[in-house]
Amino acid sequence: MKIEVNQSTCVGSGQCALTAEDLFDQDDDGIVILLHDHAKPEFQDAAQRAASLCPARAITLSD
Amino acid sequence: MPSRHRTVVVGASTGGFTTAESLRCNGYDGRITVVGEEPHRPYHRPPLSKQILAGEWALGDATITSAATTPALSIDLVLGTRATGLDTDRRTVKTTDGELSFDSLVIATGVSARRPARQYALAGFHTLRTLDDSTALTADLRGATHVLVVGAGVLGSEIAAVLAKRGLAVTLVGRSGSIRFGQTGSLLSSRVADLHETNGVRLLLALDVIRLLGTDRVTGAVLSDGSTVAADVVVAAVGSSPRVEWLAGSDLQLADGVVCDSAGRAAKDIYAVGDVARWSDTPGTHSARVEHQQNAIEQAHAVASTISTGIPHAPDIVPFFWSELYGTRIQAYGRFTGAGTLDVVAGDPAEGKFVGLASRDGTAVGVVGWNLPRAFRIARAQFTSGTADIGERQLAP
Ligand SMILES: Cc1cc2nc3c(=O)[nH]c(=O)nc-3n(C[C@H](O)[C@H](O)[C@H](O)COP(=O)(O)OP(=O)(O)OC[C@H]3O[C@@H](n4cnc5c(N)ncnc54)[C@H](O)[C@@H]3O)c2cc1C
Numbered sequence A: 001m002k003i004e005v006n007q008s009t010c011v012g013s014g015q016c017a018l019t020a021e022d023l024f025d026q027d028d029d030g031i032v033i034l035l036h037d038h039a040k041p042e043f044q045d046a047a048q049r050a051a052s053l054c055p056a057r058a059i060t061l062s063d
Numbered sequence B: 001m002p003s004r005h006r007t008v009v010v011g012a013s014t015g016g017f018t019t020a021e022s023l024r025c026n027g028y029d030g031r032i033t034v035v036g037e038e039p040h041r042p043y044h045r046p047p048l049s050k051q052i053l054a055g056e057w058a059l060g061d062a063t064i065t066s067a068a069t070t071p072a073l074s075i076d077l078v079l080g081t082r083a084t085g086l087d088t089d090r091r092t093v094k095t096t097d098g099e100l101s102f103d104s105l106v107i108a109t110g111v112s113a114r115r116p117a118r119q120y121a122l123a124g125f126h127t128l129r130t131l132d133d134s135t136a137l138t139a140d141l142r143g144a145t146h147v148l149v150v151g152a153g154v155l156g157s158e159i160a161a162v163l164a165k166r167g168l169a170v171t172l173v174g175r176s177g178s179i180r181f182g183q184t185g186s187l188l189s190s191r192v193a194d195l196h197e198t199n200g201v202r203l204l205l206a207l208d209v210i211r212l213l214g215t216d217r218v219t220g221a222v223l224s225d226g227s228t229v230a231a232d233v234v235v236a237a238v239g240s241s242p243r244v245e246w247l248a249g250s251d252l253q254l255a256d257g258v259v260c261d262s263a264g265r266a267a268k269d270i271y272a273v274g275d276v277a278r279w280s281d282t283p284g285t286h287s288a289r290v291e292h293q294q295n296a297i298e299q300a301h302a303v304a305s306t307i308s309t310g311i312p313h314a315p316d317i318v319p320f321f322w323s324e325l326y327g328t329r330i331q332a333y334g335r336f337t338g339a340g341t342l343d344v345v346a347g348d349p350a351e352g353k354f355v356g357l358a359s360r361d362g363t364a365v366g367v368v369g370w371n372l373p374r375a376f377r378i379a380r381a382q383f384t385s386g387t388a389d390i391g392e393r394q395l396a397p
């Protein structure tokens, strides 16, 4: 599963890193940093949860 | 053969659209119809008082992007159509475009901006809730030099901040003696006031607007102390009213919103999510309406799970919001009612960056982040798991 983030719409909520700390972090301004651009099968549920909780919908997943 | 199950969602914004999408993600294979009064595709409201008002984003940039396209999700999006009535016995919703029958109904009609009791029909007077409001306000700001913002809460503060940054002379008037910043109440008042004053906004607290001046177009306002403020444009951000007028006469319990249990059920097979919904807290009898985007998203997920599995989901959704003023990112997580102290757990308030733990009677009730979002997230996780380390320094409220 491929993960993409849009740093220009990210609002720095940290929701993604709280939900899937193996995949997402934040810079000093709170903007999302993608740690892995592919989610291994065991992280796919967490990636999906993070994407669905993002208040800015700044995370997109594709197969 | 029984006909296919059908869910009707009324309100096509964050709460409604997320519910529909989440139903599909959960494997719900019934029909989904989302009815929305606004003609626009679902969009995010937070940028209306931030990037869009600042002129940094075009209107279309606020459109809610979905992981899958709406046709792929097979959601029937009926825009430009308003629900006008609900018959709970016949399980139908009346709309401006005919009747819709449902097996499950989700009410996600949000709130509308409250207009001050004195009706202001004057040109130059605005509220900001919708994309159309934003277009009208932006058009009116062309050529304006003085703006009066009425209401010193989060929204009024954001509007004042952006307009000051655009070079306008801004006066911000608040009825209360402090700036009430969302769920944090007056805990951040003096800091927000400092930000406004440092950035050139004239802040007038404990004053009310008595009347507007002008004949066809607003030219200013008279305040409760008898003084006048000149303004080419007046923006009111004085609260909101739940959009429940279409539910009058239904059997639903309405009390400042749609009254729901802790799983968002207003009646059998009828749910409410988002700004319009008053969910009761999981443990007790207390109920609350929360006007923040994250709350609408999490309630939408819970209701979608309940509808698609038949098992009630009653999550404990702790309110979270963010705001931005003059580049300062302000975040809050928790239930702050009655909180009187803020202990610094990271950063330094003197440098304009800190994370604070708010307490009521010695018990931590929430976390505030002031321009320190990453540390805020870490403190929030510690607060949730009950390991927050209370700092040494204490801030005056
Ligand atoms: C300018 C602004 C800035 C904001 N900034 C932030 C922020 O920074 N952070 C944050 O957490 N929250 C913010 N919010 C709050 C956030 O936008 C709301 O919590 C969120 O939009 C709630 O979503 P909702 O779907 O419940 O309601 P709404 O977004 O209000 O959507 C309800 C929809 O239902 C439609 N509708 C109403 N009645 C009917 C009817 N009878 N028939 C059909 N359709 C109907 C409405 O037209 C509307 O499109 C902001 C809000 C505004 C206005």
Ligand code: SF4
Binding pocket: A005, A009, A010, A011, A012, A013, A014, A015, A016, A017, A024, A026, A030, A031, A032, A053, A054, A055, A056, A057, A058, A059
């Ligand atoms: S959840 Fe979304 S908005 Fe929040 S930090 Fe992650 S990408 Fe940014």
